[in-house]
Amino acid sequence: MKLTINGKTHDVDADPDMPLLWAIREHVGLTGTKYGCGIAQCGACTVHVDGAPMRSCSVPVGAVQGRKITTIEGLAAGGTLHKVQKAWVEHEVPQCGYCQSGMIMAAAALLKAKPKPTDADIDAAMTNICRCGTFQQVRAAIHSAAKA
Ligand code: FES
Numbered sequence: 001m002k003l004t005i006n007g008k009t010h011d012v013d014a015d016p017d018m019p020l021l022w023a024i025r026e027h028v029g030l031t032g033t034k035y036g037c038g039i040a041q042c043g044a045c046t047v048h049v050d051g052a053p054m055r056s057c058s059v060p061v062g063a064v065q066g067r068k069i070t071t072i073e074g075l076a077a078g079g080t081l082h083k084v085q086k087a088w089v090e091h092e093v094p095q096c097g098y099c100q101s102g103m104i105m106a107a108a109a110l111l112k113a114k115p116k117p118t119d120a121d122i123d124a125a126m127t128n129i130c131r132c133g134t135f136q137q138v139r140a141a142i143h144s145a146a147k148a
């Protein structure tokens, strides 16, 4: 099947029921998207499909053929960091970093849908789990990116 990831088309020879995350990491070789729980709970595997956040561990690859998939590697346009990535650097959000690509993708999708989110909007949208407890920095960085 053909997958469009970060603007490039990839031929992926895989079972249509295989999780999208496997196609991204193992077939296409983009390892910025992480495997955490595998059951759509933690958000480490968040990518955008047609601009909406999706937990790629729980989306069959056959369901996203012909759709526009963006991973963390494709978020920065033309070498310029996305405003969320800039805010993440400014607020020194990551600790171990494992959950952070999923966090950033979720935050970018939130700001696209709601350019000026409230704390309640952030809490509702950012259900990603961070074992290092970066939640306060995540919230501050999203508010900062919203002003950029
Ligand atoms: S690995 Fe997909 S939500 Fe946890």
Ligand code: FES
Residues within 6 Å of the ligand: 094, 095, 096, 097, 098, 099, 100, 129, 130, 131, 132, 133, 134
């Ligand atoms: S930064 Fe370590 S799990 Fe989130």
